[in-house]
């Protein structure tokens with residue numbers, strides 16, 4: 096039987112991926128030779144919860160040596176006697192990665208349209224965390240938007256509201272919200288039909304935001320009801336949710352720190368989008384943008400074209416790369 100045969104190539108070439116896309120778009124024509132298309136809802140250890148094209152959910156095993164699938168990944172799976180097995184990973188458009196406790200880079204979520212960076216008055220934002228996420232987003236070539244959450248806890252004249260405005264001035268979409276607001280249309284307008292990943296410090300309200308957008312309690316319980324040993328996995332895995340109006344949200348697990356050890360210094364520069372007009376404008380080609388004469392960036396800070404907060408943030412992130 097075809098489903099017992101193993102594919103020689105686990106990872107699909109772009110051409111194969113396009114073929115699968117084509118097959119998916121032509122009604123009812125499932126690729127029997129290469130398995131059936133599915134999307135990863137969440138990965139739990141050596142298994143992945145897959146949603147089939149028919150909308151069924153299936154906890155699948157993973158073929159050995161298969162690159163680790165994560166929430167948002169497109170896969171091909173094959174039925175087995177008990178459940179199924181993920182046989183191949185469709186080439187990703189992009190992948191959000193971050194280092195684990197041992198400093199190894201791990202995929203978190205794939206095929207993202209928009210990164211929603213959530214911050215709140217409580218817990219107070221870590222220095223530079225928003226900018227580190229923005230660097231990651233710019234380098235993934237994924238649009239980023241900022242959500243100031245828990246505005247019910249905002250003090251009058253709170254500097255976080257001004258910070259949000261500063262990001263809006265840079266051209267990022269922004270939103271201020273909290274969980275008691277009766278209507279979430281501004282959130283749903285932001286999401287549209289896209290696949291979003293929510294990132295931010297643990298405790299800023301990412302999971303609560305998603306719950307607010309999901310009307311049905313049974314969806315809320317979500318994938319975890321189908322997996323044994325829930326406690327251990329809730330804190331370590333990302334999970335994909337479908338919204339009633341279309342659009343998909345990926346909740347990413349809490350992280351204490353989002354290190355950017357895996358990016359090149361030039362990538363940090365290009366992660367600060369307002370710096371691009373000054374690229375290559377410094378007197379010295381190898382300018383470190385610290386206190387060199389003729390530095391175009393420091394001149395732009397002095398003239399107010401670049402905010403000193405962002406410039407400081409850039410310097411701190413750059414310095415953190417140098418020491419790791």
Ligand SMILES: Nc1nc2c(ncn2[C@@H]2O[C@H](COP(=O)(O)OP(=O)(O)O)[C@@H](O)[C@H]2O)c(=O)[nH]1
Nearest residue numbers: 245247273274296297298299300301302303349
């Ligand atoms: N005051 C206030 N608390 C909130 C709000 N949203 C969530 N919380 C609380 O913040 C805590 C962390 O929320 P959670 O959604 O688990 O955060 P996550 O770690 O980012 O997923 C919980 O105790 C929530 O009840 C909000 O809009 N206002």
Ligand SMILES: [Mg+2]
Nearest residue numbers: 301302303349
């Ligand atoms: Mg959470």
Ligand SMILES: [Zn+2]
Nearest residue numbers: 377382384390
């Ligand atoms: Zn410079």
